[in-house]
Amino acid sequence: MTSALPLADALAGRLIVSCQAPPGDPMRDTGTLVRMALAARSGGAAAVRVNDPEVVAAAVATVGLPVIGLWKDGDDGVFITPTVRHALALVAAGAAVVAADATARPRPDGSTFAQLVEAVHAEGALVMADVSTLDEGREAARQGADFVGTTLSGYVPGSPAGTGPDLALVADLAAAVATPVIAEGRIATPDQAARALAAGAHSVVVGTAITAPTALTRLFARRLTA
Template sequence: MTPSLADALKGRLIVSCQAPPGDPMRHTDTLVRMALAARAGGAAAVRVNEPEVVAATVAAVGLPVIGLWKDGDTGVYITPTVRHALALVEAGAAIVAADATARPRPDGSTFAELVEAVHEAGAQVMADVSTLDEGREAAAQGADFVATTLSGYVPGSARQTAPDLRLVAELAAEIRTPVIAEGRISTPAQAAEALAAGALSVVVGTAITAPTALTRLFVDGLAR
């Protein structure tokens, strides 16, 4: 791990600048402008999806870019193979985020192989996990950061409506690898609580960069 990158993220906000398929915001220029707005607001880094958007964001924004590549929507689909990971490094990602759960990868590779390939290519790896055991294993396999991204979203991880601060605290207490809090963080108070629980930094997405989802919340609220 490069200490300067971890230092740059310490105690600060990472903004996830993504949009789901079919969303009006899913356009490269729009997502780059979203990242620019995050920078203007004081974000330390951005997390973006797909090599094209990574490359455009790296060229325009001037912040560390955490790149991922969502391929599909079931099983392991966040940067599922070494090929996906290396494409993100080639696009300029400083950190590659990848699913590090215990589920099988579609090409039969291992998370450890992905970590090795990314390190050899000169970038770092953020392991997206859902449980303490997965976080321990990802750290043992060389991940530079361990994120709680998938807590509550995969089998074996309890569904929740709030951030999994318990997992953040457990990981921070048990592994030396920096822990990134991500998932269902919707208020500044929750972000601060995540840091207090031991997170190095905090990723926020929907609460900042998803106008379609936020509009739907208000529409649903008015319909009750």
């Protein structure tokens, strides 16, 4: 896989680890998340995906891998890097790539995804479009996204919910757009990650299965008490 973007070439066929923790989780601490990212680097990750400008800045300063930054603000509708302001704060923190919701839902500041892309590109960074459907991915690519991720499939009304990764969407996007497609969402095993690449993904993001001890412990505990 080749691309006009040097970073895309560096990520081709590689693993990106999402180093995040939800509000209230004991792991939600900047130092802890940076150490998580360092562990991901030691394990062979090609990049990390982290939330919040403070964590982005710390990861950029410490980890030595490309950082895909996002800023989750709110808990309903568009909350992954919801505005141009959020996106530019991530660029200022050093993110090589800004990940942002690129679904068809309205953004809280009334801006468009295309405006966010333009603002981020003007500052010299790239954009990863988090989408939930084929049509959204096509539109994000048309609006200038540098990467298209399947991150939101199953989490937005109108996209298919499931327990595993949406490999059909990965394949459809890979066939429909020239933009590198990043498989993300509910990838729980190395075999699923490999299947995502086989389906046409340029790179694969894994989060919970690697970096979420609270969620993983809960799975085991619930199974033993079922």
